[in-house]
Amino acid sequence: MKILKRNGSEVDFNIDKIIKAISKANAAVEMSAQMTPMQIERIAESVVLSCERLGRSPSVEEVQDMVEHQIMAHGAFEVAKAYITYRYTRALVRQSNTTDDKILSLIECNNEEAKQENSNKNPVVNSTQRDYMAGEVSRDITNRILLPQDIVEAHNEGIIHFHDTDYYAQHMHNCDLVNLEDMLQNGTVITGTLIERPHSFSTACNIATQIIAQVASNQYGGQSISLAHLAPFVQVSREKIHRDLERETKNIGLTLSKEELKTLTETRLREEVRRGVQTIQYQVVTLLTTNGQAPFVTVFMYLNEAKSEQEKKDLAMIIEEVLEQRHQGVKNEQGVWVTPAFPKLIYVLEEDNVHEDAPYYYLTKLAAKCTAKRLVPDYISEKKMKELKEGNCFPVMGCRSALSPWKNEKGEYQFYGRFNQGVVTLNLVDVALSSGGNMDKFWQIFDERLELCYRALMCRHERLKGTLSDAAPILWQYGACARLQKGEPIDKLLYGGYSTISLGYAGLCECVRYMTGKSHTDPSATPFALDVMKHMNEACDKWKAETTIGFGIYGTPLESTTYKFAKCLQRRFGIIPGVTDKGYITNSYHVHVTEDIDAFEKLRFESQFQALSTGGAISYVEVPNMQNNLEAVLQLIKFIYDNIMYAELNTKSDYCQECGWDGEIEIREQDGKLVWTCPRCGNQDQDKMNVARRTCGYIGTQFWNQGRTQEIKERVMHL
Numbered sequence: 001m002k003i004l005k006r007n008g009s010e011v012d013f014n015i016d017k018i019i020k021a022i023s024k025a026n027a028a029v030e031m032s033a034q035m036t037p038m039q040i041e042r043i044a045e046s047v048v049l050s051c052e053r054l055g056r057s058p059s060v061e062e063v064q065d066m067v068e069h070q071i072m073a074h075g076a077f078e079v080a081k082a083y084i085t086y087r088y089t090r091a092l093v094r095q096s097n098t099t100d101d102k103i104l105s106l107i108e109c110n111n112e113e114a115k116q117e118n119s120n121k122n123p124v125v126n127s128t129q130r131d132y133m134a135g136e137v138s139r140d141i142t143n144r145i146l147l148p149q150d151i152v153e154a155h156n157e158g159i160i161h162f163h164d165t166d167y168y169a170q171h172m173h174n175c176d177l178v179n180l181e182d183m184l185q186n187g188t189v190i191t192g193t194l195i196e197r198p199h200s201f202s203t204a205c206n207i208a209t210q211i212i213a214q215v216a217s218n219q220y221g222g223q224s225i226s227l228a229h230l231a232p233f234v235q236v237s238r239e240k241i242h243r244d245l246e247r248e249t250k251n252i253g254l255t256l257s258k259e260e261l262k263t264l265t266e267t268r269l270r271e272e273v274r275r276g277v278q279t280i281q282y283q284v285v286t287l288l289t290t291n292g293q294a295p296f297v298t299v300f301m302y303l304n305e306a307k308s309e310q311e312k313k314d315l316a317m318i319i320e321e322v323l324e325q326r327h328q329g330v331k332n333e334q335g336v337w338v339t340p341a342f343p344k345l346i347y348v349l350e351e352d353n354v355h356e357d358a359p360y361y362y363l364t365k366l367a368a369k370c371t372a373k374r375l376v377p378d379y380i381s382e383k384k385m386k387e388l389k390e391g392n393c394f395p396v397m398g399c400r401s402a403l404s405p406w407k408n409e410k411g412e413y414q415f416y417g418r419f420n421q422g423v424v425t426l427n428l429v430d431v432a433l434s435s436g437g438n439m440d441k442f443w444q445i446f447d448e449r450l451e452l453c454y455r456a457l458m459c460r461h462e463r464l465k466g467t468l469s470d471a472a473p474i475l476w477q478y479g480a481c482a483r484l485q486k487g488e489p490i491d492k493l494l495y496g497g498y499s500t501i502s503l504g505y506a507g508l509c510e511c512v513r514y515m516t517g518k519s520h521t522d523p524s525a526t527p528f529a530l531d532v533m534k535h536m537n538e539a540c541d542k543w544k545a546e547t548t549i550g551f552g553i554y555g556t557p558l559e560s561t562t563y564k565f566a567k568c569l570q571r572r573f574g575i576i577p578g579v580t581d582k583g584y585i586t587n588s589y590h591v592h593v594t595e596d597i598d599a600f601e602k603l604r605f606e607s608q609f610q611a612l613s614t615g616g617a618i619s620y621v622e623v624p625n626m627q628n629n630l631e632a633v634l635q636l637i638k639f640i641y642d643n644i645m646y647a648e649l650n651t652k653s654d655y656c657q658e659c660g661w662d663g664e665i666e667i668r669e670q671d672g673k674l675v676w677t678c679p680r681c682g683n684q685d686q687d688k689m690n691v692a693r694r695t696c697g698y699i700g701t702q703f704w705n706q707g708r709t710q711e712i713k714e715r716v717m718h719l
Contacts, residue, residue: 001048001672002057013051018044018067025071025083033078035071043070056570056583135166142168146463151456158568159449161425161504161561162456167220171467173499175221175397176419176481180229183211183479190214190474200240201269204233205276209283215480216287216295218472221420222344222398224298227318228305234273234314241268270317277321284343285330294342300395302348303360304382319347319363323377327370332655332690336662339653339692341699345370345377346395349641368633371649372626375694378618378648381641388611388645396646399557402616404550406497417481418499421549422460424453425504425556427565428511428532429585433573435515442515443535450503450539457501461549465491497550502615503540504556506565508532509586514579521591521605533589533612540614552615555588559695562587563707582714583707588617593711599623599718600639607644619647620694621718626651632719648694650715655690658683665691667713674709 001013022040047066051058064087071080142165143152155162187196190210198204208230215223242265249256256264284295301319306312326345329337347367353360367377382393390405394415397403401420408414431449435442469476469484476484482493493499512520512529520529540551558565562584569580586592589609591602599621606619626633633649640647654665659681668677676691677684692699693712704712
């Protein structure tokens, strides 16, 4: 049995420590009030039994509560008083400095919570440790000084999740759509150096990766760029290569026909496009930003963003190269091709590429091949997005955050250069359980929790107010998000719907199951599930009308928080079958991972919830190895185009460095813990295997906590 320490580390349960603590309290009272050694031993054994019945690792605080209860149950009230006094004294000491223990556990690499907080951060390397250490200081300041205590307590109890408290002390925003077009066409400045408009496609790609790294170091969420903003530089290179060839052939006295010159130009151009795309892929994978991970970047591939037919053909050339290189993968330390986590790819389905007789259908076939092997790209339906977003199609930020349509002073829709201020997530399961199943009480508590979320979100907003553009010049002065003057506050970008702020939600599945006794896929329970979604939308509409701030509801991609919420629910309400009996709760509106439902029905069912998740959401289907059944992948892709705005296919992409196994690395239960295991050689060393799983809309490669690992293990196939 394990126990969760206050610093987040998970260690073996030691009954001797309980006996020692009780004995100290026992020795502090008069002889006449003391317990016998046998009584102390029985109390410790009773606590162990209570912990075992929990079916999970108890926290130190829970164990101490049990000890208090057992001491009082034995009538040793003086001993209980001494024990409580000791706990209180130690708590005061911890409150005077809450960060030292956690920081030391980070340095020694035994903080399980930190090690599994982000599946794309390696907590062993110095750069990540520095970020985590700074994050602990920020979190401490945030919890003690910056946030109201009721919000901190609600966060700690798992009632809400105040995202990214480790960055809250700084004036940083969440995620954005980088205005790469403006920065490349009009120039930018990187660390004091003027970067002018590039004169070739390869240079444009190089500059783009530098922009990506700078942006990632000045915010804490994901960023998205569009390949359409790089496409004009293909023509720039074409003209340059053509001129160079004319000069070279003239110098050696060689005469080429126009057709021969064109063919040679296109050959060299294709090679430059290959090198440029390779620059983006390898730079993104190998760059480490100041937050200790590769830039969390999404690459958007949308043919209809091109401004002319020639530019569309050039964009198609770039997209083809991106898909080819991603299908190949990147080499690991042993030189084996494996699946990288980033960049995340999004491919837009449109009339020009979704039908077999469409001119760009070959790209969709290539995308299907890439998805079957490397889990990406994900798919956006131009048709469905236009239905939901006032006739617009545009990328999401990070893994799923979506902007609301917004028009600039010219009356034109604008998406690039806009951003998200932050997220606070509501635990819907806790709302349901707190109501005890009483429907009237549910809606009353729901409103109270929504008001709590509103105040927490306004804390995020107020923290950004007054931020000067000088805080992040690449974002606010040099085009990524704006071109403000030095010393100018960013306040005007926080209002009028220009930026968004997100009310996240999680556990709709378990919430509905508790309140109705049925899955939300049951036709009799679906209306209640939809009403919950509509109620959150109504709250956001009300807040937006009152403040002009761009509130929207967001299908939260819980990563480590799914485990935290589950543990908090079990602690508060016990084990309830079908509701709190897992080490995780379900992301956003998703169908439960164990529910038997086919891929097409799942996407059709979830599309109605995705339409109501205005601040962003993504649906997925779990599929086996589809590399030899691409026709089925293409059928799913076509179904996505007609039925749902944003979806992805989850398959497996693993490699064992010990024996060369390139099939699925299994999850096995061992000594009460879930362990990743190679089915061929039994290797369980996570440092000697490459595992890629999509858990939150993006691919993770650094493994996950026990709750998320259980969720991955229990996923059923939808195809």
